[in-house]
Amino acid sequence: MRTLRSTLAPAVLLALATPAMAGMGTTATTYGLLPFDVSTAQSLSLFGTQASAAYYNPAALTRDPRMEITGAIFHAEHDLKARSVGGSDPLSRSSNTLSNTPSQQLQLGLKFDLAKLTQYDHPVYLGLMVGTEKYAQDLLAFRAETSQGGQYLQYGRQPLFASGAIATRLWRGVHVGGGVRIMLENDANLYVTTDLQGNTDFERLTVSARPVVTPVVGARVQMGDTFCERQNCWLDGLELAVAYRGQVKAEVKVGAEAEIDGVINNPGLPLAISAIDGFQPATVSVGALYELGGYSRVGVTVELQQWSALDDELAKDTVRDQANARFRDIVIPRLGYERDLTHGLTMRGGVSWEPSSLKDNDTLEVNYLDTDRIVIGLGGSLVWRHPPVLAFPLQLDFGYQYHHLIKRDFDLYSAHPSNPSGPNQPFETVEASGSVHVFTGSATLRF
Template sequence: MASTSRFSVRALTLAVAAISTTLSMSASASMGNIGTTYGVMPIDVATAQSLSMFNDQVSATYYNPSALTLDERGELTTGMLHAEQELRSANPNASGDVVSSSPSQHVLIGMKTNLGSLTRSDHPIYLGFIAGVEKYGKEMLAFDSQTSANGQFLQYGKEPLFLNIGGATPIWRGISVGASARITLEATANLNAVSTLGGETSRERLAVNAEPSLKTILGTTIDLGSTFCPESNCFLQGWETALTYRTKSSAATTVDSNIIVTQTIPDPGLSLAVSTIDSFQPETFGFGAQYKGENWRIGGSIEQQNWSELSKEFAGDTIKDQSTVAADSRIQFDDTLIPRIGAEFALNKNFSVRGGIAYEESPLKSTRNPEINYLDTDKIVVGLGLSATYDRTRLLAYPIRFDLGYQYQQLQERDFTLVDFDGTETDVTADGDVHVISGSVTLKF
């Protein structure tokens, strides 16, 4: 027990040192998740999320819960996502310019089913959930919140646990509504101990709790042809629109400790409190539209992401709080508008191809934020994907579907001024390249 407690105290000491001293290692803090940074399923990755509001797979619980009604069959999906990134911060006086190259590797599993069969009514009620776990399922909590002297990118790095659950139902002539919850964790840790200068501890007490936090996602889908001319053909046939709303969410960790050091720090001891957030997701409003032909569809979406609220969130963050920094040097964020467009074409009954493009403006307004030194740039996102359906199954009632998606993100050059803990300023140019590949297998039932 003594060795375990000693490790806890030393780990805490190292954590405090990491907060209060200059870091020479690469930072991998992330204010994103796979749903917004890359795309959840291969279709989302391949279309740069341009058709995600109309994707009937389980990723609909994040992008547009009402889309769960677009396919009445149940579904079991499993897949993987690998994102390889090279994020650079060019400095003429430095030997290297790569700030982060650590990959994000997710295993995904999701399921959708119709709960209407549980009732005497024939009215369908669809339930879906999806989970993504970092490091191919080995790392449930990927969390890194720190200051940096070398710069750290705002939206990349290891991604936190991705978990969504929701439901949807049709309500009237081509109109469906849905709601889901994004589940994040708020962790708290309390450590109390008595320690000697040599690190020997006694009277240790360590308590850790993690509580789920539920954030709402709402969506509605309207098939304009079914709504306005259900019994005849009209110019609205083939058109669908969607509206979505996501509340802001974030993961949070709070550490409280009280250490008494014999002959040095008497009772009540040294108190330390650290509170920080990570993987912030802004309040988001989205609108999408698509037109479906016989063997093809084309569509797009536009999102408003209210990142300006993040400045207020940082005010209560003991790591990212810049209350002692001059007002014109504090981190500032702008609300952004993200346009996306994509298309899909069925080559035959077994193969389909799709692609998409998006332009994502950086929400980071300030180019000089001392000690935190966040970097973020505008980016062009391009995707391409393929679906294959294997229908010669002998035991299964429906064909098996295989999806593959690739995405390339080009981070545009942007100039920043880094300020270390001694006040030394360095001008750098941030840019980067991100490659994402995702695959999944879907069984219908």
């Protein structure tokens, strides 16, 4: 028999708890997985050669025939601001920084040639990518809450990332690949009888976690290989790619039935919460890469993200249904450039413009903040041909990404009884702005 009180008290939804850092985004969509993706602002990710291609465009797994193992470390430093502009009942804020919780990932990627296991020669590549939050201390980083102070829609701790895909060359320069992204759906059920002091009895608890998968498919066409295989033409160096990623989210359902002696029994007080986090919209990416003279490459990618599906998902979410949040599909253009320098050093950079998917400037009780962003990436990689201990060259990548959040004003609404303004009038207006600095580094062994 334990007192429920001690566990319930911090879980009570105090409206003014620590500013929430729930991330509707995921590492892969918000920042980028490996330093290659981070430093190019995902503009060249459709054409990536590393294991992260298993997520961005499985067909790109065939770009480099070598197998590889990659380990990456990722640190995103957030400086997300909410500056109070005024209002009928503004909250007291000690500073303008709404949140500076970092995201700290540890990632592991693997790429195999499955054909090596078989008697066949035709290569079939398998790519796996796994990322964990807080340097593997937090596998489930899930948070769903209302917030009176405001909370950013994207950014924050990210849930577990797991993706896998296989790819192969179909014909000439046409490569295809497909895989899945896995997220978890968790179910917890509690039955308890308690007295009014919280002394529980007859407890029954079941928790289960189910994987939910969403497909990732991609195709890549090396134009030169496809259309002018035998001779050179202007299409050499041009590569087109298209990828589709399905919609997926992490979900937690909590059901509880509490019978209180003398007050409620048969059946007990039913509590049911269903919430989502880490939403990945259905995304179609179309990109083109052009190789300039063998040393540099320039690429452009256009992404269509179907955020509007989040409307229905949040309407089913117990925590956020009151917000009536509406989202729009967004188109993200990305531009990137890569240049090989001497001695195995390659520099790359990219820029992308990411509009905000949040339509409204007010979401009741949940108070989402989301702005348009300019993302600038910079990075490079260094190949260490003869590293100690290892038999194969080691490639070290580093990447830096800067997000500049364009200022946008939001009205905060709350139906909490302690809000004197009531639910129909904004109690405060805040200006959302800020910046994010992302630092990543990885080590890749190709063999």
